[in-house]
Amino acid sequence: MSNVVETVTDFLMPILDEQxxxxVEVEFVKEGKNWFLRVYIDxxxxxxxxxxxxVSERLSEKLDSADPDPIPQAYFLEVSSPGAERPLKKEAxxxxxxxxxxHVSLYQAIDGEKIYQGFLQSVTPEELVLKIRIKTREKELVLERKNIAKARLAIQF
Known part of the structure; x- marks a missing residue:
């Protein structure tokens, strides 16, 4: 599957660079009995x-004309925006x-919690600092990057 992601990324980058x-992300996943090739751009x-x-039309043309076929099984191609709750993956x-x-999900709990939401204050390759609210108090929380399972932008309610 990662080979599919790499191949699609190679086909995709000239299209995106030109525009x-x-x-943001390429994923090739099976949901139920169907395969989905999802491309998120911004x-x-x-x-x-x-x-x-x-982008969908141009990528589809490239994939259809490739020989050998980089994705031999049937799949659905979806090209979309990452949305308001965009994932944070790259350093940029x-x-x-x-x-x-x-919104940050952790591998290991800190103070009994594995999920935190707050304002990102700073980031280094080793850690990030979040300003979180606990009831009526604000607190800065330092999170080790290696403990972060997922991070994304969030909408504050």
């Missing part, structure tokens, strides 16, 4: 449906998210 779009100011359609994602409200 000045950013690749750009400054956000991506629209016509831009997703353009974290840097761009400083000052933003984020």
């Amino acid at each position: 000045n779009f950013e690749l 750009k400054d100011g956000g991506i629209d449906i016509e831009e997703c359609a353009l 994602d974290y840097e761009k998210a400083i000052g933003e409200y984020i």
Whole structure:
């Protein structure tokens, strides 16, 4: 499966570079009996449906004309924006998210909790600092990057 992701990424990057779009993520997953090739793209100011359609058409053409077929099984291709709750994966994602409200899931609990939400204060390769609210108090929480299972932008209610 990672081979599919790598191959698709290789086909995709020239298309995205030409349009000045950013690749957020490529995933190839089986849900039920169906396979899905999902491509998440973005750009400054956000991506629209016509831009997703353009990338979908161009990528589909490249994949269909490749020999041998890089994805021999049937699959659904979905090209979309990462949305308001965009995942934070690359270092640049974290840097761009400083000052933003984020959701973090941990591998190991801290103070009995594995999920935290708060404002990202700073980030280094080893840790990030979140400003969290516990009832009426604000507290800075230092999280080791190696303990972060997933992180994404979040909508604050």
